[in-house]
Amino acid sequence: MGFPGTWMTESESVLYRVVPKCACSTIGQILYFSDHGTFFDGDIHDAKQGLHKWAQDHSQPIISANVKTRNSYAFTCVRNPYTRVLSSFFDKICGIQRNGKRYRGNMVPLLMQKYGVEVGDPENGFDFDQVRSFRRFLLFARDTIRWRRPMEPDIHWSAMSGHVGTFIVNGGRYDRVIWTEKFNEGMQDVLDHIRTPHTVDLTAIPRFNESEGHGPKRAHPVEDYFDDLSMHLVKEIYGRDFDLFKYDFDNPGNKMPIGEIDLDEVHAKLGD
Structure with a gap:
């Protein structure tokens, strides 16, 4: 490999x-x-x-x-993990990519049809219900990771x-x-x-954010996107990330780490 x-x-x-x-x-x-x-x-x-x-x-x-x-x-x-999956949604699902097209071709139409996700477009100023659409995207992300359906999981989420x-x-x-x-x-x-x-x-050194500026801005605080069900899905997908990299699962509004990363633990648990 x-x-x-x-x-x-x-x-x-x-x-x-x-x-x-x-x-x-x-x-x-x-x-x-x-x-x-x-x-x-x-x-x-x-x-x-x-x-x-x-x-x-x-x-x-x-x-x-x-x-x-x-x-x-x-x-x-x-x-x-909370801010990372939100960023993936706004960049890869809602945003127009550098080539002027949607990410991965037919993926966004699939999301709209099967999961009821809305993404807006530049013509309407990306006007859509961000919270509702993100939570539906989270179901899709979980399905790709857990069951590899309706497609293989993407590296960004x-x-x-x-x-x-x-x-x-x-x-x-x-x-x-x-x-x-x-x-x-x-x-x-x-x-x-x-x-x-x-x-x-x-x-x-400037910050090179290649995904910035081609999609909608996040309209709400991070915690507004995650209700009880969303947090359950996040735990299912990213539970190990929270544990190993010391992030606060219980408070989506706290983006900062809450402990020190133990390199020996990382190598032991990810080396299987």
């Missing part, structure tokens, strides 16, 4: 396991900058050079060799522990798991542990 979703600087200073919707665009650009002294011109996910990626055939033996010898500092980044775990199962070991909610603090700790060709000043 290898190391899907793993990126590495060409200087091999650091390995990063991408978790979708967890600051991955910003992290990728920081890694690119640390090697080249400039940012990639465009969405870092489209970069075919300047960064080793598991999706590129020529990078796979280099990444594999590095993981096995543990030559590089390895890290990943996680996010509160599948559990973070699944993404993080593939790296461990195949022989990798993390030196750090950082939180999106404490990004500068966590990313600075990563940078303090590695030597890069170019110095990175985090205070001067």
Whole structure:
């Protein structure tokens, strides 16, 4: 299986396991900058050079060799499951993608037909009942993850522990798991542990949010989207994420972690 979703600087200073919707665009650009002294011109996910990626055939033996010898500092980044799944809904379900089309072609029409989800459109200012539609989307997300119907689960709303775990199962070991909610603090700790060709000043790094601006804005506080049934579904899908990465399941309005991540626990529970 290898190391899907793993990126590495060409200087091999650091390995990063991408978790979708967890600051991955910003992290990728920081890694690119640390090697080249400039940012990639465009969405870092489209970069075919300047960064080793598991999706590129020529990078796979280099990444594999590095993981096995543990030559590089390895890290990943996680996010509160409540805000992450909300972000996935607004970006991938409601938003118009960079190519001017809906995400994954016929998926949104399927959601509208089978689950009664509304998404609005730019012409009506994305005017729709966000809370009702999001809760119906959550049913769909649960169905894809639990039963793989009506389609396979998507990387943007599948559990973070699944993404993080593939790296461990195949022989990798993390030196750090950082939180999106404490990004500068966590990313600075990563940078303090590695030597890069170019110095990175985090205070001067812009946030590369490639999903921003092509969909509706969230109209309500996070907690308004989650009633008792929604929280039950979230627990079913993301229970392990809350436990391992120390987020507050009982209060959707609290996006901040409530404990310290235990790396030994993460490796033990995700290494099966």
